[in-house]
Amino acid sequence: MLTLLAYSMIIVFMALIMSGRATALIALIVVPLVFAVIGGFGADIGPMVLSGLRAIAPTGVLLLFAILYFGLMIDVGLFDPLIRLIVRMSKGDPVRIVVGSALLAMIVSLDGDGSTTYLLCVTAMLPLHRRLGINPLILPCVTMMSNSIMNIAPWGGPTARVMSALHLEASQVFTPLIPPMAMACVATVAVSWFLGVRERNRLKKIDVSALHMEASPIGGDIDLDASDAPRASRAMMAFNLLLTIGLMVCLVLAVLPLPLLFMGAFAIAISVNFPSIKDQKERIAEHSASALSVVAVIFAAGVFTGILSGTKMTDAIAQSVVQSIPTSAGHFLPLITALLSAPMTFFLSNDAFYFGVVPILAEAAKGYGIAPEIIARASLLGQPIHQLSPLVAANYVLMGVAGVEFGAHQRFTLKWAFLLVVVMILAAGLFGIVPLF
Incomplete structure (x- = not known):
């Protein structure tokens, strides 16, 4: 149930942003609050949001x-x-x-x-x-x-x-x-x-x-x-x-x-x-106007990440991904990790992926004789897609100074970011840095 709620929240959020139906500021606040209430976490919303705001305050x-x-x-x-x-x-x-x-x-x-x-x-x-x-x-x-x-x-x-x-x-x-x-x-x-x-x-x-x-x-x-x-x-x-x-x-x-x-x-x-x-x-x-518009979105992102972490939706997503990998695909874990690194770091924070998902993948890879450093390298190849994530605080600086809408930027840049990921994965395989097969 929690996994379904987590994926639904992310899908609704991205649909609102990509379609231009809501600004990032509004979507980052409203969507997680609504889904937290739907999931029965209404009484805990306050502490979760404050925790997220404290984490994002230095940024x-x-x-x-x-x-x-x-x-x-x-x-x-x-x-x-x-x-x-x-x-x-x-x-x-x-x-x-x-x-x-x-x-x-x-x-x-x-x-x-x-x-x-x-x-x-x-x-x-x-x-x-x-x-x-x-x-x-x-x-x-x-x-x-x-x-x-x-x-x-x-x-x-x-x-x-x-x-x-x-x-x-x-x-x-x-x-x-x-x-x-x-x-x-x-x-x-x-x-x-x-x-x-x-x-x-x-x-x-x-x-x-x-x-x-x-x-x-x-x-x-x-x-x-x-x-x-x-x-x-x-x-x-x-x-x-x-x-x-x-x-x-x-x-x-x-x-x-x-x-x-x-x-x-x-x-x-x-x-x-x-x-x-x-x-x-x-x-x-x-x-002050430019600074306020950027900083407001940053603190709104604190609401989103606070609820995502506080409700354990992050853990639910991580477990669902790891459990979906069949045992027979164990020898392909470096390639699977490289492919997962793009969407996972897009929908989750770097902390959630690298401290929550990657250690599990690395532990599973040991059983197939795959060294942890190979999984570590593979997990970094999806960064071009990660940089388009609404959870990356620097994106709101980029949007603020460039004067463009986040959704428009994502639609324009996504194909080129995907191309970079493909180039890095193929190059890593070609040089033998991350064995793909």
């Missing part, structure tokens, strides 16, 4: 101050030189711009944090995409594809979880996956090139000289020559650049918790760039 704080920080950096013109450089290099060609967006996201994604990647890459590239009239769904698509590959790094979420769950080292799990990741990167560039060529053919002729007014993804407009906020002096620009680089280094090294890093960086940046309290209030107010 909400992180995104709030990250949006404020990068919004402030846009105001003072930190990214203007980068945009000018990209304009000169792209020469108004959609192919170069789309491929460049994908490559930039691959580099930035090395920090292992999807939210930071989306904020930086979309902030830098969206003005060009908008000014040239490129399909607004392309930038979030190629950015997400790049991030989904690089997120497999040991300091990223999924790999760290599976290594912890199965007590493995990075050399056993991540290092062998480098060739499939490289193949997926090539596939991402190829898809970006294809999308860029398609946009070039659609747009035909582009006036490069018109590239001066750029729409900002985080409130207001970016004009490369002027702005509502005063542009920083060279000395202040150097300070802002060093502060941002220092912030990124601290993020990678995990010097302090991520929310605290962004809170501190924002406090320093706004105090130095805008000493006047009046100016500080204006800057915060300028970006």
Whole structure:
């Protein structure tokens, strides 16, 4: 009964999102509450929701101050030189711009944090995409594809979880996956090139000289020559650049918790760039609407995950999947794990899959002489699909800064994410990293 309730809730939720009948904010709140009541958990809804909110609170704080920080950096013109450089290099060609967006996201994604990647890459590239009239769904698509590959790094979420769950080292799990990741990167560039060529053919002729007014993804407009906020002096620009680089280094090294890093960086940046309290209030107010829309969805996701975990629906889904694998298919467990990793991490959180499902699969695989590290590698191959999940908090940052609907993004990107999963599985089999047969 609980398993049926869990699958029904997920199906209804996805149907509402994908069809555009409800926004992610509303669906994340209403759907789990309704199904919790139907399942007879009405009396326990409060504690379950509060538990989910407590778990998601650090992410909400992180995104709030990250949006404020990068919004402030846009105001003072930190990214203007980068945009000018990209304009000169792209020469108004959609192919170069789309491929460049994908490559930039691959580099930035090395920090292992999807939210930071989306904020930086979309902030830098969206003005060009908008000014040239490129399909607004392309930038979030190629950015997400790049991030989904690089997120497999040991300091990223999924790999760290599976290594912890199965007590493995990075050399056993991540290092062998480098060739499939490289193949997926090539596939991402190829898809970006294809999308860029398609946009070039659609747009035909582009006036490069018109590239001066750029729409900002985080409130207001970016004009490369002027702005509502005063542009920083060279000395202040150097300070802002060093502060941002220092912030990124601290993020990678995990010097302090991520929310605290962004809170501190924002406090320093706004105090130095805008000493006047009046100016500080204006800057915060300028970006409050964008920040609120993203953070509201993050806390709504806490309702969904809190009820999903509190009602044990997550455990029911995990058990139903494992029990459905016939004994005769034991020798195919690496392939089965690779195939399951896409839908399972889409409908469940990374924690639920890597701490709940993967250990069970690894234990079953031992009986067939299959090492745990093989199951661990296979479980990471579905990450491109996972990145489209409504349970991934960074997605709401991407939607907020890119200004597109989540359902539209999923419909546009799903086929390309599926292609990446196929490429990674085939490459893993080809290189003998995950034996498929």
